[in-house]
Structures are given as structure tokens and as C-alpha cells.
Amino acid sequence: MQGPEILTLTTDELAFFRLTCDLFPNGESPLRFLADDEQEPADCESLFVSLRERGLLNADGSGAAQHVLDRLAPVSECHARINLAAQRDGRAPRDFFLAGGVGVEYRRDAEQHSFGAARSEAALTAELAQLFHTAPAPRTPSLRLSAGDYLVFAVFARDLRAAPVDQPAGDAPMSLDEVLAYFDEPETKVVRTPSDDSWRASVASLAEQGVLVSSGDGHALHADWHPLARQIVADRQHTISRFDFLDEQWLVREVSIYPTEAGVYRLGTEPDGAVVLQELSTSTLADVLGNVVSTLPNLLTADAPPTLKNPQLAAHALKRR
Amino acid sequence: MVGDGSRIGGPPGMPPRVGPETPASAAKEPSAPKSSERPPSDSFIKGEARPRVDHGPQGKAPVPLGREASGSTDLLRLARDNPLAARQLVGALAGQAAATLSEIEKASIAARQVLEQLAQERFAKSAREKKADELRRQREKLQALKLRHAMAQRKMALLQQIAGKLGDPRLDQELDRILSHHKKLKTAWGKRHHLLDIGDTLFGDLPDTPEHLQQVIKAEVRAGTHGDEAAELLGEISPRAVIAELIARTLDGSTRPAAEVAAGARRGELGRAAQSYALFGDLLAQALADDPLGED
Numbered sequence: 001m002q003g004p005e006i007l008t009l010t011t012d013e014l015a016f017f018r019l020t021c022d023l024f025p026n027g028e029s030p031l032r033f034l035a036d037d038e039q040e041p042a043d044c045e046s047l048f049v050s051l052r053e054r055g056l057l058n059a060d061g062s063g064a065a066q067h068v069l070d071r072l073a074p075v076s077e078c079h080a081r082i083n084l085a086a087q088r089d090g091r092a093p094r095d096f097f098l099a100g101g102v103g104v105e106y107r108r109d110a111e112q113h114s115f116g117a118a119r120s121e122a123a124l125t126a127e128l129a130q131l132f133h134t135a136p137a138p139r140t141p142s143l144r145l146s147a148g149d150y151l152v153f154a155v156f157a158r159d160l161r162a163a164p165v166d167q168p169a170g171d172a173p174m175s176l177d178e179v180l181a182y183f184d185e186p187e188t189k190v191v192r193t194p195s196d197d198s199w200r201a202s203v204a205s206l207a208e209q210g211v212l213v214s215s216g217d218g219h220a221l222h223a224d225w226h227p228l229a230r231q232i233v234a235d236r237q238h239t240i241s242r243f244d245f246l247d248e249q250w251l252v253r254e255v256s257i258y259p260t261e262a263g264v265y266r267l268g269t270e271p272d273g274a275v276v277l278q279e280l281s282t283s284t285l286a287d288v289l290g291n292v293v294s295t296l297p298n299l300l301t302a303d304a305p306p307t308l309k310n311p312q313l314a315a316h317a318l319k320r321r
Numbered sequence: 322m323v324g325d326g327s328r329i330g331g332p333p334g335m336p337p338r339v340g341p342e343t344p345a346s347a348a349k350e351p352s353a354p355k356s357s358e359r360p361p362s363d364s365f366i367k368g369e370a371r372p373r374v375d376h377g378p379q380g381k382a383p384v385p386l387g388r389e390a391s392g393s394t395d396l397l398r399l400a401r402d403n404p405l406a407a408r409q410l411v412g413a414l415a416g417q418a419a420a421t422l423s424e425i426e427k428a429s430i431a432a433r434q435v436l437e438q439l440a441q442e443r444f445a446k447s448a449r450e451k452k453a454d455e456l457r458r459q460r461e462k463l464q465a466l467k468l469r470h471a472m473a474q475r476k477m478a479l480l481q482q483i484a485g486k487l488g489d490p491r492l493d494q495e496l497d498r499i500l501s502h503h504k505k506l507k508t509a510w511g512k513r514h515h516l517l518d519i520g521d522t523l524f525g526d527l528p529d530t531p532e533h534l535q536q537v538i539k540a541e542v543r544a545g546t547h548g549d550e551a552a553e554l555l556g557e558i559s560p561r562a563v564i565a566e567l568i569a570r571t572l573d574g575s576t577r578p579a580a581e582v583a584a585g586a587r588r589g590e591l592g593r594a595a596q597s598y599a600l601f602g603d604l605l606a607q608a609l610a611d612d613p614l615g616e617d
């Protein structure tokens with residue numbers, strides 16, 4: 001979190017705002033410690049002067065100015081939290097706290113507490129989307145694969161990675177026997193695992209979908225998938241999660257996104273168990289993030305929207321139906 | 322049964338919950354298989370390991386809600402079985418919330434009057450000492466009112482946003498089976514296949530879940546005042562995120578040592594969801610450290 005729009009307060013200053021009845025942190029708030037420890041400001045008089053000089057108090061000095069309250073309230077009285085965690089990029093996870101459809105980023109560094117600007121969920125979605133550089137249209141189709149199909153896909157990707165970069169596509173196809181060699185160690189019969197026939201079916205299925213191309217006496221990964229297959233993607237995982245604090249039940253939504261030089265991909269599992277590889281275009285990225293970031297619609301109204309996706313796309317889908 | 326013999330999902334050190342409990346098989350009646358959407362080579366996996374129930378000619382069987390032990394159970398059931406009553410309850414809750422809001426405004430004005438006097442004296446120590454008790458009373462009153470308001474709002478949101486149309490994730494119920502099956506597997510590829518193949522247990526399963534709720538997971542959290550900690554932990558050990566990582570690492574052959582999960586979560590101190598995530602997380606952690614397609 002950086003930039004001129006960041007409001008930074010010390011723990012003592014937050015305690016002052018607790019004293020002035022501007023802070024009522026709930027159980028899910030990162031400011032909860034103020035209430036738990038019954039934090040009192042050490043030197044109220046000098047805090048009062050410095051906060052007033054910084055323009056952080058209201059006109060009569062009896063509490064926080066409105067623009068300060070706008071940032072404090074979503075963090076202290078949050079109903080939801082959005083977290084962005086990136087693997088090994090050296091940065092701490094980012095947390096946004098939401099109340100009433102407004103989100104504020106919050107970060108604590110020892111006794112310094114930083115509050116980002118208050119923004120709508122749509123603005124938050126846009127901000128998160130800007131972290132990724134997507135292509136206007138995906139170069140590869142979305143894949144929904146069984147676990148077995150995905151392992152076969154990975155075998156071909158790994159074979160490609162092991163080959164020289166300048167080797168022409170399809171120059172060294174993998175035969176079925178070479179694929180089966182990856183899985184030749186026998187597995188227990190107690191748990192259902194794929195057999196040789198299953199692996200063959202997986203190769204055929206991937207070939208049918210155009211993921212593999214027939215070449216010589218074997219198959220090779222289609223050239224469209226080479227950029228993804230040649231990269232280390234796992235260390236670029238960005239997971240965006242939203243927790244809605246509803247009663248004792250929390251609702252959890254999340255998506256894992258992998259930016260690569262070739263494009264931005266979503267990897268994960270679907271409710272039907274499929275493994276998904278989806279290259280995200282600018283609009284599908286907005287949909288995917290919107291599905292995580294947006295407040296869920298009210299289903300008790302007759303005109304409840306069928307989807308949280310981009311409204312224009314949703315309208316388009318409805319028209320097509 | 323796990324660890325010390327306590328049941329997964331049960332509170333630590335307490336016997337399992339007693340109450341009307343549907344049999345495991347009936348509690349998790351999955352929706353009709355979407356066979357047309359599945360790749361043909363997948364048929365060897367699905368269906369046999371976890372038999373699906375024939376819903377008959379009507380296509381839909383009565384849908385059990387599953388075991389929900391929290392106070393929100395009745396709300397969810399109400400929203401599902403009787404949307405009209407749920408709407409009425411939402412109306413009543415909205416009325417309560419509005420009344421509470423009005424009380425909050427009144428209490429805020431009273432507190433503000435005290436604070437204005439303090440501001441006039443630049444929050445001098447002597448002035449604060451004089452008003453300390455009164456201000457504490459006002460703050461505690463406001464705190465209680467705000468809590469009441471937040472609870473009403475959350476109940477309303479629960480009724481409106483889920484409306485009883487979101488199933489419980491099956492991980493809680495199937496964790497024992499998953500762990501025991503995984504132990505029986507001998508090969509690295511067999512173990513990886515197993516983990517990639519159980520993604521659907523992470524989701525709920527009701528036939529009429531709207532599209533936008535299909536990727537939403539309900540998690541029972543008993544965090545008390547540690548909600549901040551619970552959210553952080555659930556984010557870190559979320560099985561969906563770890564399985565996504567597993568998918569990526571299967572593709573690129575990379576590995577990483579996994580971090581320890583807080584013991585408190587494993588004991589169930591933060592609720593059933595965090596406990597399941599932590600126990601399943603141990604399995605996933607081992608998997609992240611191995612490359613099943615690499616050379617030994």
C-alpha cells in the first residue's frame with residue numbers, strides 16, 4: 001500500500017478515536033485488539049492537537065472527521081474481507097475490509113496502521129484487475145479436464161519443457177508407451193486409479209480437443225500451449241479470497257490466478273470435480289474477479305440476477321438463451 | 322475418528338453433537354451427474370467411488386439440508402422451505418435494524434455532547450477524569466447497540482444471499498474417507514491423481530444452487546473475538562487454493578516445503594471449517610513437497 005491517498009495512524013491515535021466513540025471494532029476486525037486491550041491514548045491533549053493540525057478531526061474537535069470515519073468504519077465494523085495473497089513475490093498479503101459495499105485496504109506495521117481510500121466493490125475489482133496484464137482475447141481455449149486427463153496433459157507439458165527451446169513443434173512426439181511409462185508403477189486396487197486403458201483414453205480425449213496433435217507415431221502438445229508449458233507458473237500464484245461474515249456461517253469465495261509472459265491463467269477445480277485451465281482475457285478476468293469481490297445478490301427478490309458476471313455479458317447470455 | 326478419538330467437526334474435548342442427524346449417505350445426496358459436461362475418459366473415476374443417488378423420473382429428490390448445528394440452521398431452512406416467511410422475517414429484521422439505528426443515533430448524539438465538552442477543554446486530563454464514567458457508559462451503550470445492529474444485518478444477509486440454496490461442502494463429511502484412501506495409495510502419481518480428483522468435495526451440492534453461488538463455500542466458523550485470525554488462517558490453508566497450486570506444480574514440476582498449520586485450528590478451536598482445512602492441509606502439504614512426474 002503506498003501513495004498520497006493512504007491515511008496512516010498510530011495505535012495511540014486509533015485509541016483516541018476509540019475514546020471519541022468513532023471506533024467499535026467487531027470480532028472480525030483487525031482493530032479488535034483496541035477493544036480487547038481496552039487501549040487508552042497515552043497523551044490525549046497532544047494527540048488532540050496533532051490530529052486537529054492534520055485535519056483529521058471534525059469541526060468541533062469532538063471526534064474523527066467524516067473522511068477519516070469513511071476509512072475507519074469499514075475496517076472496524078467489517079462484514080467481509082478480501083485478501084490478495086501472492087506466492088513468493090516478496091510482498092505481504094493485501095487485505096481489504098468491507099461494510100455496506102465499501103472497501104478499505106488496511107495494513108499494520110508494528111504501531112503504524114495504514115488505511116487506503118474507501119472505494120466501491122466495482123472500483124476494487126478494477127484495481128485488482130489492473131494487477132494483471134491480459135490479452136484482449138485468449139489464445140488458448142478453456143480446458144475442463146478429469147484428474148487423469150490433466151496428468152497426461154502435464155506429462156506432455158513436462159516433456160516439452162525438457163526439450164530444447166528451439167526444437168520445432170511436434171519434432172519429438174511422445175508415443176503412448178512413453179506416456180504410460182510415467183504411470184507404470186503399479187498402484188493399489190483398493191482405491192480407484194486409472195488403468196492403462198484410462199491413460200490411452202485421456203490421450204485420445206486431449207487429441208480430440210486439439211490440446212495434443214498427432215505427429216509421427218505419437219502426440220505432441222499443440223503449439224498454443226507451449227508458452228504456458230515452458231514456464232514455471234506455480235510461484236506466480238495470486239489467490240484472491242473473499243470472506244463474508246454471516247452469523248456463524250461464513251461464505252468463502254476464491255480464485256487462483258497465474259500471470260505468465262504468455263498470458264493470465266486461472267487454474268483450479270470446479271464444483272463437478274473438473275480441473276480447469278482457463279486463459280483469461282480482459283473481460284473474463286473482470287468476471288472472475290467480480291464473482292469473488294462483489295456482494296452476493298438478494299435471492300429473495302423476484303428480480304434476483306442469475307449471475308454476478310459483467311452485466312453486459314450476462315444480458316448477452318440471457319438474450320442468447 | 323481422528324487424533325485423540327474426537328470426531329472431525331466436533332468441538333475439542335467434547336462428545337459429538339447429539340441431535341437429529343441424517344445418515345451420511347442421505348445427507349449428501351449429490352445432484353444428478355452432469356455426464357454431458359464430463360470428458361469421456363473420466364468415466365473410470367466418477368460414479369463408482371462415490372455412488373450417486375437415482376433421483377427418479379422427477380429428476381429431483383427431496384433435498385436434505387444436512388447437519389447444521391449453528392443458530393443459523395433454522396434461518397437457512399426457513400429461507401429454503403418458505404421464502405415468503407423468510408421475506409417476512411427479513412422485513413421484521415429490517416424493522417429491528419432501523420429501530421436500532423435510530424437508538425444508535427440518539428446514543429451518538431448523547432456521547433457527542435460529552436465529547437464536545439471535552440473538546441472545548443482540549444481533552445485535558447482533569448476534564449476527562451470528570452467525564453470518564455459518563456463517557457464509558459455511553460461508549461458501552463453504543464457498542465451494545467452496534468453489535469445488535471450488526472447481528473440483525475448479518476442475519477438478513479444470510480437469508481437474502483444464500484436463501485437456503487447453498488449446500489454444505491462435503492469435505493467435512495468425507496475427510497476421514499479421503500485420508501484413509503490416500504494412505505492406501507503407494508505411488509506418487511496415484512497420490513497426485515487422488516488429490517486432483519477430489520476437488521468436488523470442497524463444494525456444496527444442491528440441485529438448485531444458482532450459478533453465482535456454485536463456487537461459493539459455506540464455512541462454519543467459531544471464532545468468537547478471533548475472527549481476524551480465523552480469516553487469515555482460512556485464507557492461508559484454503560484447500561481450493563492449495564489444490565490450485567498443486568495443479569500448477571504438477572504442470573511445472575516445482576515443489577515447495579509447506580508451512581506448519583496452527584495446532585489450535587487442528588483442534589477445532591476456530592470451528593469445523595478450519596479444522597477440516599487443517600487436517601486436509603497436512604495431506605496437501607506433503608503433496609506440495611513432491612513432484613509425482615519427476616525422476617526419483
